Amino acid sequence: MNFSDLPADLAGRLIPKPAGKMAYRCLSCDAVHGIGELLYTCPRCGGVLLLEDAAFGDLKRTPSEMWRRIFDYRRLLNVPALKGIYRFHELLGPVIPLDSVVYLGEGGTPLVEAAQVLQEEAGIRFLYKNDGQNPSASFKDRGMASAVSYINFLIRSGRAGEILAVCASTGDTSASAALYASYLHPKVKSAVLLPHGKVTPEQLSQPLGSGARVFEIPGVFDDCMKVVERLAETYEVALLNSKNAWRILGQESYSYEIAQDFDWNVQDLAVFVPIGNAGNITAVMAGFLKLHDLGVIETLPKIVGVQSHHADPVFRYYEEPDPSLRRFVPVTVKPSAAQAAMIGNPVSMPRVIRLAEIYDERSGGRNVFVVRVTEQGIMDGMLSVNRRGHVACTQGGECYAGMRAALREGVVSDKDTAILDATAHAIKFSAFQNMYFSDSFPPEFGVAAKPELKNHPCLVRPDDLALVPAPGKPLSGDALLEFIAKTSRDVAGALGLNPRKPAA
Numbered sequence: 320m321n322f323s324d325l326p327a328d329l330a331g332r333l334i335p336k337p338a339g340k341m342a343y344r345c346l347s348c349d350a351v352h353g354i355g356e357l358l359y360t361c362p363r364c365g366g367v368l369l370l371e372d373a374a375f376g377d378l379k380r381t382p383s384e385m386w387r388r389i390f391d392y393r394r395l396l397n398v399p400a401l402k403g404i405y406r407f408h409e410l411l412g413p414v415i416p417l418d419s420v421v422y423l424g425e426g427g428t429p430l431v432e433a434a435q436v437l438q439e440e441a442g443i444r445f446l447y448k449n450d451g452q453n454p455s456a457s458f459k460d461r462g463m464a465s466a467v468s469y470i471n472f473l474i475r476s477g478r479a480g481e482i483l484a485v486c487a488s489t490g491d492t493s494a495s496a497a498l499y500a501s502y503l504h505p506k507v508k509s510a511v512l513l514p515h516g517k518v519t520p521e522q523l524s525q526p527l528g529s530g531a532r533v534f535e536i537p538g539v540f541d542d543c544m545k546v547v548e549r550l551a552e553t554y555e556v557a558l559l560n561s562k563n564a565w566r567i568l569g570q571e572s573y574s575y576e577i578a579q580d581f582d583w584n585v586q587d588l589a590v591f592v593p594i595g596n597a598g599n600i601t602a603v604m605a606g607f608l609k610l611h612d613l614g615v616i617e618t619l620p621k622i623v624g625v626q627s628h629h630a631d632p633v634f635r636y637y638e639e640p641d642p643s644l645r646r647f648v649p650v651t652v653k654p655s656a657a658q659a660a661m662i663g664n665p666v667s668m669p670r671v672i673r674l675a676e677i678y679d680e681r682s683g684g685r686n687v688f689v690v691r692v693t694e695q696g697i698m699d700g701m702l703s704v705n706r707r708g709h710v711a712c713t714q715g716g717e718c719y720a721g722m723r724a725a726l727r728e729g730v731v732s733d734k735d736t737a738i739l740d741a742t743a744h745a746i747k748f749s750a751f752q753n754m755y756f757s758d759s760f761p762p763e764f765g766v767a768a769k770p771e772l773k774n775h776p777c778l779v780r781p782d783d784l785a786l787v788p789a790p791g792k793p794l795s796g797d798a799l800l801e802f803i804a805k806t807s808r809d810v811a812g813a814l815g816l817n818p819r820k821p822a823a
């Protein structure tokens with residue numbers, strides 16, 4: 320759309336200029352630290368940080384109706400820096416000039432109404448938000464675009480030289496970090512640490528393909544995280560895990576997009592999010608809170624975190640109904656098909672506790688919940704929805720199982736509309752699909768394949784066929800005709816096809 324076609328009162332507002340007074344705030348000691356250098360934990364007490372904008376109050380001078388129009392009209396512009404998460408620049412990283420924004424196609428992921436048969440079966444209206452349709456095929460790209468745009472800003476303004484970005488990962492953070500870092504090569508290089516054998520082949524191929532240094536470490540994600548934290552404390556590296564508050568900030572865009580796709584009316588929505596390191600659920604709460612603070616949305620949707628019974632520390636924490644008795648205890652994880660969320664000691668737990676408190680208070684009652692599902696439910700969930708038009712990963716299957724559990728337990732009702740986060744693309748997790756189809760899950764998962772959800776390729780090689788084609792050795796003449804006739808006969812037989820009726 321041309322600027323000359325825009326409403327006159329918006330023309331000056333659509334291209335944001337750097338603004339805001341951003342700072343890190345420590346969630347433990349409340350100290351405030353400048354953003355001039357990259358911080359991951361509070362230099363005073365070691366607590367986790369969140370970013371805040373001391374000038375956020377100024378945004379309230381713009382009426383909420385005006386904000387809605389600004390965000391809606393921005394959708395029409397062909398300005399790359401505003402096509403992704405920075406459509407919400409004022410809420411995400413107001414200090415970042417648009418020419419520092421790294422846009423690789425992240426954000427703006429589709430909200431897809433679940434197939435009618437699935438909704439009838441579940442007894443609730445629900446939609447998937449396909450965050451697997453981000454450039455590295457997971458939601459991590461939202462946070463990475465934010466963290467790497469900030470790094471780019473530091474470099475371009477002469478406040479940082481060459482940067483080595485590091486992260487530990489359950490697979491998707493490293494894919495995303497390696498991709499975004501490689502875009503700024505050679506100023507930014509990346510190294511990723513993965514738990515050996517605990518990421519899928521597709522996830523391992525991603526950072527390798529982006530040219531990152533890839534290290535496989537014994538143990539599980541929680542062990543990798545400890546190593547990478549030591550690296551960040553001891554050496555000159557930039558940490559790209561969600562401990563980095565810029566990651567959380569970028570992931571808030573998920574909530575903004577949901578609100579916008581519902582024309583800013585989120586009444587009776589319930590947003591389901593799988594919980595691993597708990598960065599995403601933190602961001603989702605923070606995002607809705609900001610919109611609510613500005614009056615852009617008038618109510619707060621229900622937030623439902625979902626965990627597997629094999630990695631459920633956040634569920635256990637909230638299982639205690641009396642907040643004064645709650646105590647966080649890390650768990651030792653067991654193998655989980657929701658492998659990207661297989662974390663026993665989530666880094667963002669203090670953020671979740673703080674934000675859930677604020678969220679419930681602002682909602683005027685409990686509005687943040689955590690439900691627990693089985694590994695069987697996760698796999699059955701993923702395969703059931705993908706057979707009906709969706710592209711959910713195992714964590715997306717976890718959300719579906721979580722929605723069914725929440726409905727049974729009365730956390731949501733059939734009056735609600737559920738939004739399920741397909742946090743990554745199904746193809747990243749085809750290894751789990753294959754294990755299901757061949758019924759070969761190791762016993763510690765506790766997953767048995769249901770025959771009606773299994774699927775196999777079928778080799779057609781008619782017994783009565785003398786010659787078949789091979790690569791580089793095509794058939795011709797009668798041999799080819801015979802091959803076509805007998806093979807199509809066998810395929811038709813397997814499908815139970817009726818012959819075409821002869822024309823009358």
Ligand SMILES: *Cc1c(COP(=O)(O)O)cnc(C)c1O
Pocket residue numbers: 457458459489491492561593594595596597598599600659660712714742743
């Ligand atoms: C990282 C990840 C999660 C977990 O998100 P957290 O922010 O760590 O809670 C869930 N699903 C996928 C696909 C992921 O990559």
Ligand SMILES: [Zn+2]
Pocket residue numbers: 345346347348349350361362363364365366
């Ligand atoms: Zn502190």
